Structure formats: C-alpha cells, structure tokens
Amino acid sequence: MVARYGGALGQKVNEIAADFNASQSEYEIKPVYKGSYAETMTSAIAAFRAKEQPAIVQVFEVGTATMMGAKQAIYPVYELMEDTKEPFNPDNYLAAVTGYYTTNDGQMLSMPFNSSTPVMYYNKDMFAKAGIESAP
Structure with a gap:
C-alpha cells in the first residue's frame, strides 16, 4: 500500500503503480489517497502505532x-538499497535536495x-x- 496524492499527481502515482504491477507478479502496489500532506503523515503515524x-x-x-526522528518507523533508503543490493547514487539528485534528506554523516534517509x-x-x-545590477 502506498499513501498518495489526489488530483493530477495522484493520477501519476496511480500510473507508476500500475506500470510496476504489470511488470511483475510478486508484489502489488495499491495506492491509497489519505488526504492532505498533514493528514497523510498523521495517518501513517497512526498506522505505525497500530502495527498496520x-x-x-x-x-x-x-x-x-x-520521520527522521522516528528511527523505528522508517527504513532509510540507504539501508534499503544496500540490503537489496540495488544501485543508488544520491549524486544523481540536486545537492540541495539530497542535503535535505540526508543525515549529518551523509546517509540518505528518504x-x-x-x-x-x-x-x-x-x-x-x-x-x-x-538601476538593479544583479538579481537578488
């Protein structure tokens, strides 16, 4: 199950899930709309506490x-990729993006x-x- 967006972004997430599901038969992604950003996070935290x-x-x-502070609730992406032996290079993302999702010791969490x-x-x-010489 994936908590996801509504609207056009939700449609894109649904497409990604459908493509993944069609590509193999071992796993199935079932996108579920959970509301706004805050509602989705609240729902995920409640589901974690209920072990669901x-x-x-x-x-x-x-x-x-x-989420970074909820160490038992998350599976950091760097660990997931290492554990599944999937190639992952954080340098493929903009530094401002990776920096936001990375620990102080350089491990990418999400x-x-x-x-x-x-x-x-x-x-x-x-x-x-x-009279303005350069953009702010």
Whole structure:
C-alpha cells in the first residue's frame, strides 16, 4: 500500500503503480489517497502505532524531521538499497535536495520523489533600467 496524492499527481502515482504491477507478479502496489500532506503523515503515524503501516508513504518536506526522528518507523533508503543490493547514487539528485534528506554523516534517509526547486525568472534589461545590477 502506498499513501498518495489526489488530483493530477495522484493520477501519476496511480500510473507508476500500475506500470510496476504489470511488470511483475510478486508484489502489488495499491495506492491509497489519505488526504492532505498533514493528514497523510498523521495517518501513517497512526498506522505505525497500530502495527498496520503502509510499505511506502510519501511525506511532505515539513514532515521530514518528524520521520527522521522516528528511527523505528522508517527504513532509510540507504539501508534499503544496500540490503537489496540495488544501485543508488544520491549524486544523481540536486545537492540541495539530497542535503535535505540526508543525515549529518551523509546517509540518505528518504527517496526524493517530487521535491520542488524554486526558480526565479527576471528580465535583465528591465532590472538594468531600474538601476538593479544583479538579481537578488
């Protein structure tokens, strides 16, 4: 079971699950919509306490510290990849993303799935006309 998004992002998660399910017969992913980010995390914590937690849950950035602090409730991605002998290179992600999900000793705890990266566009000519030499 995977706690997932609603709307367009939920449709994408459903597609990923369907593709995975069609690719093999040993495991089945059943996406389950659990509400907002906060509701999903609350639901996952309650499920863990009831010993009925999902195999995978998608937690928003604000919940990262909570999940990192719940050492018995999570299976860190670096351990999962080592234990299953799956190749995994955190350097394939933007450093700002991996840094957020990594311990102080460099171990990546969670898998960045759809981290947002803010981008600012500006008109350099308009800035120059306004006397601004570089973007903030």
